[in-house]
Amino acid sequence: MQTLICHAAQDLRIENTPPPGALQPHELLVRVAYGGICGSDLHYQQHGGFGTVRIKEPMALGHEVSGVIEALGAEVQGLKTGQRIAISPSRPCGTCRYCQLGQHNHCLNMRFYGSAMPFPHIQGAFSELLVIDAAQAHRVADHLSLSEAALAEPLSVGLHAIQRAGGVLGKQVLVTGCGPIGSLLIGGLRRAGAAHIVAVDLSDLALDCARRMGADETINLRTQPDALEPYKRDKGQFDAVFEASGSEVALRNGMDVIAPRGTLVTVGLGGDMSLPMNQIVAKEIELRGSFRFHPEFATAVRFLNQGLIDGKPVITRILPLSDAVAAFQLAGDKSQSLKVQIAFGDAPTTLQTTRETA
Numbered sequence: 001m002q003t004l005i006c007h008a009a010q011d012l013r014i015e016n017t018p019p020p021g022a023l024q025p026h027e028l029l030v031r032v033a034y035g036g037i038c039g040s041d042l043h044y045q046q047h048g049g050f051g052t053v054r055i056k057e058p059m060a061l062g063h064e065v066s067g068v069i070e071a072l073g074a075e076v077q078g079l080k081t082g083q084r085i086a087i088s089p090s091r092p093c094g095t096c097r098y099c100q101l102g103q104h105n106h107c108l109n110m111r112f113y114g115s116a117m118p119f120p121h122i123q124g125a126f127s128e129l130l131v132i133d134a135a136q137a138h139r140v141a142d143h144l145s146l147s148e149a150a151l152a153e154p155l156s157v158g159l160h161a162i163q164r165a166g167g168v169l170g171k172q173v174l175v176t177g178c179g180p181i182g183s184l185l186i187g188g189l190r191r192a193g194a195a196h197i198v199a200v201d202l203s204d205l206a207l208d209c210a211r212r213m214g215a216d217e218t219i220n221l222r223t224q225p226d227a228l229e230p231y232k233r234d235k236g237q238f239d240a241v242f243e244a245s246g247s248e249v250a251l252r253n254g255m256d257v258i259a260p261r262g263t264l265v266t267v268g269l270g271g272d273m274s275l276p277m278n279q280i281v282a283k284e285i286e287l288r289g290s291f292r293f294h295p296e297f298a299t300a301v302r303f304l305n306q307g308l309i310d311g312k313p314v315i316t317r318i319l320p321l322s323d324a325v326a327a328f329q330l331a332g333d334k335s336q337s338l339k340v341q342i343a344f345g346d347a348p349t350t351l352q353t354t355r356e357t358a
Contacts, residue, residue: 005060009046010046020131028079031345034318063114086304091110105292106291138298140305147343148304155304173240176244177245178244200250243265243267248273264287266287
């Protein structure tokens, strides 16, 4: 079978790898259909890692995947071959202190697809065939494409961030950074009852997507550098701010316009940065991090299945596995694309948007 493996920065290869062996009783063999290229995948491909995390051995990338069940372990129940599924990449141990506290995303023995955090690395899911635990499989509705089903993972990140905010019903909300995570987060905020959502980015492409996902107002700070000024009055206007770009400038902008005792949730990863501590203290800002997800994955799949969130605007390109290296190059060009996906089955032979292939 073919697998997409990163050896080091700028060294991404499609390689022939051995097929999976015999299934354990609670495992499934899945033929992968679609995989979305995430920001962390790009960091590995472009830079060999992020922060202190570095690739030390060849590692298959990918964690945003959907597929079709090919075979079942002897003790799997409630599933059958041929079923279409979204695959959760989150595989906590269930027994460590954090799992016992219900904080599965902080599992001490987490096996999250395509992660170089531990060594040996956790191999990713960008492969034609994949063995998974049955608990990772979430059934996809007949009407939902497997391309859309592969959005369940980034949507889960947004839903977890909303959980970290402690509720947004009836609130004035700012989202900074409208890439795939930020835009899907906006879809989640709309579903969660936010009263007014303002989206900020430097790209018209991203802001158009944010608008289609439910933003009430969009601001391009590249062309409208002073557009947030009115929101600074009376110590700030937003009850909650979600920072999804990983930019220090965006974080500081959020602190300028958040209201006293507002909640600022940081979702994007951009490295260490300095914080305006006097402002945080004086405005009593609640600064909260948001890392991955776990139970939110089932909610994300349910929202997609029921049409409560439509993620199609986020998908801008789908390329076949044979063009995976080009897919990564395209995904890294934010002027042309948001979410780029790789098709592992019957793939389009040219660059196509989801709207064109629908």
